[in-house]
Amino acid sequence: MLFPTSKINIQKLSDSLFDQKEVTVSVLRLDKLHEIVSGNKLFKLHYFLAQAQEQCSEGVTTFGGPYSNHLVATAFASKEIGLKSIGIIRGEQPKVLSHTLQACLAYGMELKFITRHEYDQKEKAEFLAPINGSYPKFLIIPEGGYGPLGANGAAMIMDWIPENITHICCAIGTATTFTGLLKNLKKEQQLIGFPVLKNMDDIEKRIQFLSTLPLNHPPFQIINNYHFGGYAKKNNDLIEAMNLLYEKYRLPTDFVYTAKMMVGVIDCISNDFFKKGSNILCIHTGGLQGNLSLEPGTLKF
Numbered sequence: 001m002l003f004p005t006s007k008i009n010i011q012k013l014s015d016s017l018f019d020q021k022e023v024t025v026s027v028l029r030l031d032k033l034h035e036i037v038s039g040n041k042l043f044k045l046h047y048f049l050a051q052a053q054e055q056c057s058e059g060v061t062t063f064g065g066p067y068s069n070h071l072v073a074t075a076f077a078s079k080e081i082g083l084k085s086i087g088i089i090r091g092e093q094p095k096v097l098s099h100t101l102q103a104c105l106a107y108g109m110e111l112k113f114i115t116r117h118e119y120d121q122k123e124k125a126e127f128l129a130p131i132n133g134s135y136p137k138f139l140i141i142p143e144g145g146y147g148p149l150g151a152n153g154a155a156m157i158m159d160w161i162p163e164n165i166t167h168i169c170c171a172i173g174t175a176t177t178f179t180g181l182l183k184n185l186k187k188e189q190q191l192i193g194f195p196v197l198k199n200m201d202d203i204e205k206r207i208q209f210l211s212t213l214p215l216n217h218p219p220f221q222i223i224n225n226y227h228f229g230g231y232a233k234k235n236n237d238l239i240e241a242m243n244l245l246y247e248k249y250r251l252p253t254d255f256v257y258t259a260k261m262m263v264g265v266i267d268c269i270s271n272d273f274f275k276k277g278s279n280i281l282c283i284h285t286g287g288l289q290g291n292l293s294l295e296p297g298t299l300k301f
């Protein structure tokens with residue numbers, strides 16, 4: 001890895017529910033990587049940045065919304081290794097920048113705002129050509145690190161997962177992290193994904209795009225009903241669950257990804273989804289900086 005990883009650890013959660021169901025639950029704390037830039041994003045960026053270094057790029061260009069964990073991770077990581085960064089941001093420039101975009105600026109990222117309509121065209125060659133023309137020495141990193149290199153980086157997360165884990169659970173956004181984990185899954189291990197977007201039914205297609213895994217890749221399960229209304233949507237139940245996770249286990253979660261996954265995992269345990277003896281590991285993919293967009297006082301941590 002391009003970044004120090006010594007702060008990553010595994011936290012075991014104690015709960016009478018888990019004892020009663022005879023399962024163990026622990027959390028891989030990737031959020032401990034860094035206060036602002038935490039979680040899976042630095043893993044996903046690893047090979048993109050390595051490529052930028054190899055090609056002697058001057059910097060990298062990437063895309064995201066005003067609360068994007070990927071943008072801030074790219075800004076930070078680029079600066080750390082001496083590359084410039086440009087962030088192409090969805091939507092008009094607001095009067096007051098989000099905490100996320102302020103952090104991007106603090107890490108030296110140049111921000112360019114484009115309309116939502118333009119943003120929807122960003123994957124197209126006609127859109128990318130002028131960007132490439134203006135910044136020929138900048139490597140373009142797809143939004144969210146969604147590409148085979150991103151999945152290869154995420155595959156390294158498996159190095160932190162003990163062999164005796166039977167079930168690995170993670171939140172799904174672009175499915176890049178999920179695919180990376182799937183690539184390095186041990187025999188006998190089960191991977192379970194919790195999409196944070198509504199009606200996400202193209203995971204198989206995404207795995208094919210992100211990897212060369214054969215169609216009979218190791219089996220996985222997708223649990224689709226914990227999106228709480230869709231991407232970045234939240235309700236009181238979710239916020240209460242986040243406060244409870246913190247009170248019970250001292251586990252801070254973010255409302256976009258990790259809280260939804262944790263609620264899903266605990267519900268699954270209650271509903272006997274996991275058989276007795278299961279050794280469950282939840283991946284804390286970070287993203288805590290996103291909670292700064294919540295009204296102050298919403299969370300007890």
Ligand SMILES: *Cc1c(COP(=O)(O)O)cnc(C)c1O
Binds near residue numbers: 069070171176178287
């Ligand atoms: C981006 C992100 C995810 C989703 O990762 P994908 O690889 O896009 O599926 C999960 N958790 C957090 C905290 C994230 O920032």
